[in-house]
Amino acid sequence: MLKARRDGYDGHGNLVVADAAASEAACRRLGWPERSLYAEAYVDFERELAALVVRGLDGSLAQYPVVETRQDPRLHICREVIAPAPDVAPEIADRAARIARGAVEAVGGVGAFGVELFLMQDGQVCINELAPRPHNSAHYSIEACWTSQFANHVRAVMGLPLGDPNLRQPAAAMVNLLGTGTAPPRIGDLSAALSFDARAFVHLYAKAANRAGRKMGHVTAVGDSPTEALDRARATANRIRL
Amino acid sequence: MLKARRDGYDGHGNLVVADAAASEAACRRLGWPERSLYAEAYVDFERELAALVVRGLDGSLAQYPVVETRQDPRLHICREVIAPAPDVAPEIADRAARIARGAVEAVGGVGAFGVELFLMQDGQVCINELAPRPHNSAHYSIEACWTSQFANHVRAVMGLPLGDPNLRQPAAAMVNLLGTGTAPPRIGDLSAALSFDARAFVHLYAKAANRAGRKMGHVTAVGDSPTEALDRARATANRIRL
Numbered sequence: 001m002l003k004a005r006r007d008g009y010d011g012h013g014n015l016v017v018a019d020a021a022a023s024e025a026a027c028r029r030l031g032w033p034e035r036s037l038y039a040e041a042y043v044d045f046e047r048e049l050a051a052l053v054v055r056g057l058d059g060s061l062a063q064y065p066v067v068e069t070r071q072d073p074r075l076h077i078c079r080e081v082i083a084p085a086p087d088v089a090p091e092i093a094d095r096a097a098r099i100a101r102g103a104v105e106a107v108g109g110v111g112a113f114g115v116e117l118f119l120m121q122d123g124q125v126c127i128n129e130l131a132p133r134p135h136n137s138a139h140y141s142i143e144a145c146w147t148s149q150f151a152n153h154v155r156a157v158m159g160l161p162l163g164d165p166n167l168r169q170p171a172a173a174m175v176n177l178l179g180t181g182t183a184p185p186r187i188g189d190l191s192a193a194l195s196f197d198a199r200a201f202v203h204l205y206a207k208a209a210n211r212a213g214r215k216m217g218h219v220t221a222v223g224d225s226p227t228e229a230l231d232r233a234r235a236t237a238n239r240i241r242l
Numbered sequence: 243m244l245k246a247r248r249d250g251y252d253g254h255g256n257l258v259v260a261d262a263a264a265s266e267a268a269c270r271r272l273g274w275p276e277r278s279l280y281a282e283a284y285v286d287f288e289r290e291l292a293a294l295v296v297r298g299l300d301g302s303l304a305q306y307p308v309v310e311t312r313q314d315p316r317l318h319i320c321r322e323v324i325a326p327a328p329d330v331a332p333e334i335a336d337r338a339a340r341i342a343r344g345a346v347e348a349v350g351g352v353g354a355f356g357v358e359l360f361l362m363q364d365g366q367v368c369i370n371e372l373a374p375r376p377h378n379s380a381h382y383s384i385e386a387c388w389t390s391q392f393a394n395h396v397r398a399v400m401g402l403p404l405g406d407p408n409l410r411q412p413a414a415a416m417v418n419l420l421g422t423g424t425a426p427p428r429i430g431d432l433s434a435a436l437s438f439d440a441r442a443f444v445h446l447y448a449k450a451a452n453r454a455g456r457k458m459g460h461v462t463a464v465g466d467s468p469t470e471a472l473d474r475a476r477a478t479a480n481r482i483r484l
Contacts, residue, residue, distance in 0.1 A: 194402055195395070198389070
């Protein structure tokens with residue numbers, strides 16, 4: 001796997017290289033040698049996890065729950081986030097959180113960092129990517145946590161004490177509204193979504209161009225279980241046609 | 243009690259008139275006859291309640307919980323809000339909510355309306371004032387309710403379905419940070435407040451002039467009971483010196 005060292009997102013900046021013969025073309029396509037690349041072993045992961053970490057100017061840490069992220073298999077873009085990650089043993093979630101914190105401390109980061117992780121069949125956890133910013137995998141925190149990733153990012157860079165990153169309800173889920181290349185979201189669909197669930201949190205980003213795979217918005221729901229939250233977020237998101 | 247018909251707030255526009263001799267001077271002081279006044283019987287209330295109502299373009303209603311508001315006895319300005327109003331029998335809270343809804347419907351209002359109420363010794367509920375806007379007595383809804391008064395106000399005037407106005411936690415409390423004529427809030431005090439309670443919600447309005455009695459910010463906390471929420475909101479607010 002070749003990965004651009006910087007500016008990668010949503011699968012952009014990554015290429016799978018099957019053999020040595022393919023590597024030169026792939027390197028050029030990713031902008032090498034002007035752009036630095038990583039060459040990593042291909043990882044046959046079982047699931048993808050993510051953990052948002054906010055680090056303050058004084059080194060204090062706010063660790064958000066370890067979540068499961070589910071990618072669209074065709075678009076390689078995050079489709080759904082479930083918090084906390086369901087069916088992950090506490091010791092594995094703890095290890096994932098520790099690895100995420102360690103990565104942010106290793107680079108001396110300040111502010112919000114989205115840490116994308118692979119969960120292997122054997123329970124091992126590997127880092128996939130470090131995003132030095134508030135991250136799509138923690139948008140659920142806006143309504144589901146005591147302090148959102150955005151509020152804690154601002155607190156961190158201002159040198160203020162960090163707020164509680166934990167969930168206010170037992171579980172939360174977020175569903176991205178991905179563009180399809182047709183029209184922007186319709187106001188009538190927004191009405192349908194809002195009237196379907198008076199507790200769902202619908203975000204539309206007001207992007208005019210509805211390009212295929214573009215993040216046009218997201219829906220968050222909370223619940224007593226990850227399943228309940230995901231069902232509610234999906235049901236509302238499905239009412240917004242893209 | 244003489245009350246200006248419009249533009250009254252925080253006790254401004256109200257005067258108690260003890261006898262007929264005092265009424266002419268009081269009327270002039272309130273701007274009569276250019277400004278319309280109400281003359282009302284003085285009400286010896288037991289407590290003050292408030293109920294925020296949002297009414298949609300289509301007449302749909304979102305009824306926020308009936309809260310208790312506690313005024314600063316010297317400044318006549320709201321100091322604390324407790325949601326739901328503690329020690330109020332359900333039938334009295336229901337009646338207060340019905341009266342508030344009825345008032346907004348009577349004036350054909352659209353958007354958020356703060357309805358201030360008096361609770362009498364005998365359980366009777368009277369309307370004190372109708373504020374045709376989002377209201378200080380429902381600022382707690384930003385973090386404590388499924389849909390805040392501000393979000394529902396926007397939904398109402400846009401003709402969108404209204405969101406759930408109910409509390410996400412059993413109780414909430416808000417404490418206003420009232421100015422004292424000294425310096426604006428100090429960043430060090432904000433740090434002290436945020437580190438004291440990682441779940442408290444601190445709002446500072448960035449007003450430069452700290453006039454006596456001016457609303458400089460507020461603190462919201464939620465809890466399992468009104469007492470717990472109020473204790474937490476007070477404890478955090480006390481760390482911000484004004």
